[in-house]
Amino acid sequence: MMCSVQRRSCLLLSTTRRYSAWIAAKKQSKAGGSQAQQQQQRPEPTDVGRLFSDERVQGLLHKLTGVSVDKTFANKRISQAERPHYALMSVQEIERTREAMTKDALERLQMVPFVEPRDSRPEILSDDKEIAGFDKNKFVFTDITFDVTNRERTVVVREPDGVLRTATPEERDRMNRVYFERPYSPPFPPGVFSDSALTEALNSDKHEFVLDWACWYYEPDNPEFVNVARTVYDHADKFKKYDLLWATRHYGGLVFYLVLNHRIDGVLEHYAEQKKASEAADLIRLYRTAFTDWRKAIKTGDSDVQIIQDYVEQYCSPQSKLSSFLQGIAPELALGSQRSPQGPRKTPPSSRKPRPPNKGDGNKK
Amino acid sequence: MSFVRLGVSHLLSTTPVRLSCFRASLHTSCRPKQKAVEQNNPEEGDANAQPAGDEIPEGDMLAFNHVIKKKGLFKPQHSIDTQIKYMNSKAFYDAYGGLSIFMWYKRNYKGQYLFQPKPRLYCITKENKFNTNNPCPVCRDEYLFFHYKNPALIEQFLYEGTDKPRPLLRTGLCREQYVLLQAALLKAKEMGSYL
Numbered sequence: 288m289m290c291s292v293q294r295r296s297c298l299l300l301s302t303t304r305r306y307s308a309w310i311a312a313k314k315q316s317k318a319g320g321s322q323a324q325q326q327q328q329r330p331e332p333t334d335v336g337r338l339f340s341d342e343r344v345q346g347l348l349h350k351l352t353g354v355s356v357d358k359t360f361a362n363k364r365i366s367q368a369e370r371p372h373y374a375l376m377s378v379q380e381i382e383r384t385r386e387a388m389t390k391d392a393l394e395r396l397q398m399v400p401f402v403e404p405r406d407s408r409p410e411i412l413s414d415d416k417e418i419a420g421f422d423k424n425k426f427v428f429t430d431i432t433f434d435v436t437n438r439e440r441t442v443v444v445r446e447p448d449g450v451l452r453t454a455t456p457e458e459r460d461r462m463n464r465v466y467f468e469r470p471y472s473p474p475f476p477p478g479v480f481s482d483s484a485l486t487e488a489l490n491s492d493k494h495e496f497v498l499d500w501a502c503w504y505y506e507p508d509n510p511e512f513v514n515v516a517r518t519v520y521d522h523a524d525k526f527k528k529y530d531l532l533w534a535t536r537h538y539g540g541l542v543f544y545l546v547l548n549h550r551i552d553g554v555l556e557h558y559a560e561q562k563k564a565s566e567a568a569d570l571i572r573l574y575r576t577a578f579t580d581w582r583k584a585i586k587t588g589d590s591d592v593q594i595i596q597d598y599v600e601q602y603c604s605p606q607s608k609l610s611s612f613l614q615g616i617a618p619e620l621a622l623g624s625q626r627s628p629q630g631p632r633k634t635p636p637s638s639r640k641p642r643p644p645n646k647g648d649g650n651k652k
Numbered sequence: 653m654s655f656v657r658l659g660v661s662h663l664l665s666t667t668p669v670r671l672s673c674f675r676a677s678l679h680t681s682c683r684p685k686q687k688a689v690e691q692n693n694p695e696e697g698d699a700n701a702q703p704a705g706d707e708i709p710e711g712d713m714l715a716f717n718h719v720i721k722k723k724g725l726f727k728p729q730h731s732i733d734t735q736i737k738y739m740n741s742k743a744f745y746d747a748y749g750g751l752s753i754f755m756w757y758k759r760n761y762k763g764q765y766l767f768q769p770k771p772r773l774y775c776i777t778k779e780n781k782f783n784t785n786n787p788c789p790v791c792r793d794e795y796l797f798f799h800y801k802n803p804a805l806i807e808q809f810l811y812e813g814t815d816k817p818r819p820l821l822r823t824g825l826c827r828e829q830y831v832l833l834q835a836a837l838l839k840a841k842e843m844g845s846y847l
Contacts, residue, residue: 368814479844487801488844497844 307335308404308513310547338577339401339543347573348539351566352396355534356385359392398539399502404510409452412443419449427454429462437463460506472504480504480515489522498537520544529557542570546577555598559612567612568594674743675717675794715782717747717794722782728794729780736802738795752808753796754789754823771820774828788826798829798836800843806836815841 338344376384430441442454442462454462464474471477478484479497488497498519505512520541523529532538545551551574558567568591589597592613599610715725730738738744748756761768775787782791790796790805798806809817809825815837820830840846 362813364813364815366814366816368811477842478839479842484843484845491845493844500844 307547308510309335309401309517309544334403335543335547336400336402341576343576344543344573345398347569347576348398348542349396350569351542351573352398352536352538353534354389354392354396356388356392358534359395360388396534396536398536399498400507401540401543402508404513405456405508407456409444409455412451412453415449415451417449420447421449422447427458427462429466431466437467456509460509469503471500476504476511480511485515485518489519492528492531494519494523494528494531495535495537498532498535502536516540517544524550524553527553527557529554542573546570546574552602562612564591564595564612567591571595571598674738674741715794721785722787722792723785725782726780727776727782727791730795732799732801735795735797735799735805739802739804753793753805754809754825757789757824759824760786765821768821771824771830772826775826776828788824788829790825790829798832800836800839800845803840803846806833806840809833810837815846 425447426445428441428443428445432440435441437459440459440463442459443451444454444458445451461474464472477500479488479500485497498516501512501515501519505515519537523532523541524545529538529541532541542554545554551570554570555567558564558570571594595613599613603610713725714728715722716728719725759768772784772788775782775784775791777783786792790798796805809823811818817830817833817837820827825833837846
């Protein structure tokens with residue numbers, strides 16, 4: 288599956304889109320613009336699928352996602368009620384069962400492919416003006432041969448004006464849903480993906496449910512899937528509901544999306560509240576892997592606390608939750624971070640001039 | 653077997669009646685009708701005041717909750733938001749005691765469960781009038797109707813932990829309401845409001 292995604296991301300060198308569909312549109316920033324806007328002035332990648340498939344990025348995303356057997360195998364609503372199963376086990380048997388369940392849960396945490404939405408236009412096969420006006424409606428012809436995949440299937444459309452063209456991706460998906468029925472996959476999109484129903488579902492904390500259904504229903508390169516995923520991720524970031532998606536197959540997508548849009552502060556504060564230093568450090572490592580033109584590169588020997596401290600002194604105010612978290616885990620290092628009396632820095636790293644050496648610099652490497 | 657009615661003890665007491673914006677449901681036939689008074693606390697007990705925000709047409713004989721003989725009367729129409737508020741109110745808890753709404757419902761049939769007649773086709777006619785004095789659990793409560801935005805009510809009629817509706821003869825619903833239950837369940841699944 289991963290190979291086909293990589294091939295696809297090579298082919299999807301978007302010719303019409305200058306910026307990625309996953310990154311928020313750039314705004315014209317003034318001289319005193321906000322930190323986020325000034326950061327976005329740098330040229331952004333147009334194909335984020337390649338970055339997503341990178342080994343280091345994948346490794347970090349898997350680490351951040353984590354594994355929770357209680358969450359993956361929680362009680363779910365099914366059609367037929369089942370009896371609970373009780374077993375008398377020795378301690379070794381329990382351990383072996385737990386390991387097997389963890390392994391099974393890891394398999395269920397395979398991440399959703401993160402690709403640019405498709406951009407193909409129909410190709411005109413022939414233009415038969417003699418039969419123009421043969422009917423008021425279009426005719427769609429689908430090749431339902433069994434051993435053809437849904438993507439390579441021949442689907443053509445005869446327009447009322449006599450043009451014979453290949454189907455658009457939306458028409459192709461719809462025909463596949465009609466002729467090859469799958470449960471919970473109606474020909475037209477279900478109501479849950481409409482704006483009002485989506486908002487209500489998200490307000491009831493149904494992020495995982497909506498994303499699971501979107502993955503089942505849409506292809507990962509469908510623009511509708513991109514819209515739904517972005518809405519869910521934005522809602523989770525706005526209302527700090529990261530735990531709903533933690534230890535699910537969607538957490539990697541959420542984190543990667545926030546990294547692309549330079550919005551990792553919310554997640555870092557969430558980790559600070561939960562006192563998770565290694566996760567916070569991994570997220571900062573991921574951010575630096577994605578955007579590497581920083582003055583301070585990460586060395587392999589850097590500890591988690593060191594990485595968090597570097598980030599805090601570059602971007603955060605002394606009153607932020609991350610600063611207080613740092614004070615909690617490493618008071619001796621945190622004292623050195625509150626050197627500058629001006630407060631939070633507003634300039635982006637690439638345009639920053641080299642800092643003059645400070646006097647209390649004894650702890651810095 | 654003595655049939656214990658819920659919510660009767662407060663009728664026999666001499667404490668003053670509490671004010672509410674929800675009508676008392678069922679089992680309060682002994683109390684005389686009272687005028688609509690100002691609404692203080694929506695969470696409180698029973699009264700005959702109309703809920704805020706719902707306009708009931710004047711001149712129609714409406715089958716409010718305190719009315720016992722509903723045959724020939726019109727069922728009031730409420731919004732789904734009122735229904736959700738009602739289900740969270742004290743009036744609802746006083747009437748049903750935290751149980752499913754069909755638990756204390758009994759059909760007018762003197763005999764064994766196995767030999768009861770087939771369920772009624774409908775309790776409410778096309779003109780929105782009741783055609784019976786002992787309607788099914790959902791039709792008899794003026795605030796209740798199946799809607800995809802209120803999965804709590806739908807869930808009461810399903811087997812616990814599944815999406816299968818309970819049999820009609822067990823719950824006492826009329827066949828029209830059973831069909832509406834199935835439709836609301838399907839819509840709740842599709843719109844993502846299903847629990």
